[in-house]
Amino acid sequence: MYTVIKRMEVSAAHSLSLSYPSKCGQLHGHNWIITVYCRARELNADGMVVDFSHIKQLVKGRLDHRNLNETLPFNPTAENIARWICEQIPACFKVEVQESESNMAVYEKD
Numbered sequence: 001m002y003t004v005i006k007r008m009e010v011s012a013a014h015s016l017s018l019s020y021p022s023k024c025g026q027l028h029g030h031n032w033i034i035t036v037y038c039r040a041r042e043l044n045a046d047g048m049v050v051d052f053s054h055i056k057q058l059v060k061g062r063l064d065h066r067n068l069n070e071t072l073p074f075n076p077t078a079e080n081i082a083r084w085i086c087e088q089i090p091a092c093f094k095v096e097v098q099e100s101e102s103n104m105a106v107y108e109k110d
């Protein structure tokens with residue numbers, strides 16, 4: 001089994017729709033550190049699990065310097081962002097979305 005790990009920094013804004021009062025309801029930004037884990041039993045014809053630049057294009061290319069509320073069709077919590085990223089990349093099995101030094105969400109496929 002082969003695994004590749006791609007880390008990216010994505011600067012973007014969001015506001016969260018929550019069922020309780022929170023400052024996160026205000027539009028604000030993060031420099032998210034996003035780590036994408038992909039694996040495959042066999043390499044493709046190019047000798048890769050997936051091209052690192054294709055991961056970057058699918059994640060950073062679509063989220064960087066955006067308002068995530070306008071870009072994504074769901075409440076853009078770190079958890080929801082992690083699941084969405086995992087769904088965009090067929091070989092992906094795990095995504096970490098670090099919002100700040102102390103806050104990180106992880107999504108893993110069953």
Ligand SMILES: [Zn+2]
Nearest residue numbers: 014024028030
């Ligand atoms: Zn936030």
